Structure formats: C-alpha cells, structure tokens
Amino acid sequence: MVKIKICGLRQDADIKTVNRYLPDYVGFVFAESRRKVSEEQAAELRKNLDERIIPTGVFVNEQQVKIVRLVRKGIIDAVQLHGDEGEAYIRSLKAEIPEVPIIKAVRVRNGSQILKTEKLDCDYLLLDTFTKDVYGGSGKQFDKTLIPELRKPYFLAGGLSAVNVIDNLKLCSPYAVDISSAVETDGMKDEGKIKDFIERVRNYE
Template sequence: MGKTKIKICGLKRPEDIRIVNRLKPDFVGFVFAESKRKIDKKQAEKLREALDPDIPAVGVFVNESIPNVTELCREGIIQLVQLHGNEDDCYIEEIRKNLPDTPLIKAVRVQSKEQILEAEKLDVDYLLLDTYVKGQYGGSGTGFDKALIPKLTKPYFLAGGLDAENVNENISRCNSFAVDVSSAVETDGVKDETKIEEFIERVRNHE
C-alpha cells in the first residue's frame, strides 16, 4: 500500500480553491446533489479553471441524469464520477458507455457487510464507504462501525465522521485507498484552511 490519498469534498468558493492549490490534496469534490454544498455547472466550471490542473476533481451525484454527468466530464470540469444515490447496474453500464475512461466511485451508506460486498460487484473502480443517515446522502459528519467493512478487493475511499483527531486511527484500522472529509474541515459551514492543513498533515505524516 502506498500513502493513503486524501479527498477534500464540497468545495464551493474561489477561496476553497486557493486553499487546496496550496495544500495539494489528491482529489477534491464538487457536489452537484441537493446539499448545502451544492454547486451548479457554471460555478464548477469557474472553480475548475482556478484549480491546479494536477488535482483531479470528483463530481458527486445523487441519481443525476446521465447526460448531465457526461457533459461535465466531457467538458473537463470533473475527472472522476462519484455516484451517491441508488444508481444500479444499468445506470453504471450507460455511464461506462458514454465515459469509458472516467473512473467511477460508488458510494455505499453502510448498513451491513452484505451490502458492501454487493456494491463491490458493480462495474466501478472504487467504492466510497460512508455513514448511513436516514434521508441523507453523505456529508453528515458522523462515523459508522468500521467492523462492518469486509475484506474488499476493490480500493475504497473511507468517509463519514473523519477528522484530524481520529483519521490516523481509522487509516491504521481500515487501510483504505483514500480518506474523504468535508464537514470536519469546516467552521460554520465554510472550509477552514487551518483544519484542512491539519487534516492533510496528519494523513501525510501517518506511518
């Protein structure tokens, strides 16, 4: 295993881009789903233009129309697609046809081992394991029981309740491909440079 990768999700202001350009996480996330972090295509375009070209942007979608997802990828606004809703085999197959070279991440709001193993069968490149909160597709800031994670062959992003204090313990325990953070690096709903820096430092210095 190489170093654990870092994804800072839910960027929405030019200020956020300035922060990540300086701190260089491995991925950033733009949320196109209903959420307080939602942005539209126009905003995403502006953010991508300002973003360091070496940092891939992940588009986060919940049951989004396939043409919309395809367009954002083809225009170079996002480089990876994260499906956070009830997208099934057929949906994923369609996306693959349209975007054969785009890495796909399927989010699982963890409730059981069986559910994660089921998701692993989907034709995606990565899973993202997040906390199940009724009626909420991610960004809840709460953790889940890591004992529910089975042995997986697919690399996965670990999300849900991670912060600078607990991230290293979670990395040691789960050995995930990447860690994903959003609300824990915010203050009053806005990305906080000090918190992002501390989170990234902890992960990068993790032995």
C-alpha cells in the same frame, strides 16, 4: 500512500487553499446540499484548480446526460455516485465516459451490503455512514469492523476529522480518505483545518 479527498468546495478561497496543500482529489457537489454548486460555478472553480488535483463530481440519481456533459467540458475528471444507481446505470455511464473513474458510495449497514455493491461495474467504492433519508454528509462515523475484505479500493468517509483519522487508518486500509464538514468552520472551508488534516494523513505514512 493514502490518498486524500476534500469534498464540497464552493469558493475561490477553497481552490486557493487546496492548491496550497495539494490533496489528491476535490469534490464538487451537484446534488441537493448546502454545498451544491452549479455547472457554471464548478467550471470557474475548475479553471483555477491545480492540475495535480483530480476534480470529482458528486451526484445523487442524476440524469446521465448532465454527468457526461460535465466530463466532456473538462469540469470533472472523476464521478462519485451517491444515490440509488445500479448496475445498468453504471454500465451505461461507463460506455459514455470510459476514461473516467466511477466511485460508488455505500451507506454502510452491514458487510454483505458492501460486498454486493463491490460487484457493480465501478472502479472504487466510497464507504459512508448510513443515515435514514440522507444520501451522505452526515458527519457521523460508522463501525469499521463492518468492512469485509475487499478487492476494490475504497474511499473512507463518514465523520472523519484530524482528531480521529489516524485511529481510523489503523483500523482499516482505505485507498483514500474523504472529508468535508470537519474541515469547515461555520459552514465554510477552513484553511487551518484542511492543512492539519492533510498533514496528519501524510505524516502517518
């Protein structure tokens, strides 16, 4: 079954919604973004999150000490790296938090770039749309024919919505789908859109 990640949670209402529909993962964004949350905000949100949902911290070129602190405080149980983090960074981080899965994002331009990133010591890839000077969250799709045959499981991101997710799943075989802006209305998470997206993915199975 394809896993589901709802990214960019910021409010108590968001937690209530995901607890109702139970995606597999949620994302707390600690990088610069309109969805950014502080450590304190994330801790409060995490307190009320259903234990069946994996809270994931999203970072861009972050100091490792902060990531390790968030893990050890029990605020996040997975790490998503969306910046320019290389092999040395990832190995060092894994040595500090070996029990925590690491997801490395790829801003897709070509298949060889994806294969190169797959060689890094991460547990999952996250395939997102390349937009110049933007690390993620463009809300745009990329050409799925660029995805080569991969050994590592990957999260599919970039412009997914309830309208197009099934077509995308027919084109490729991701471990999970990741969505943020398309389940929002006026910049806020929309319960109806989250419900619709999750139901479409689960019914596809």
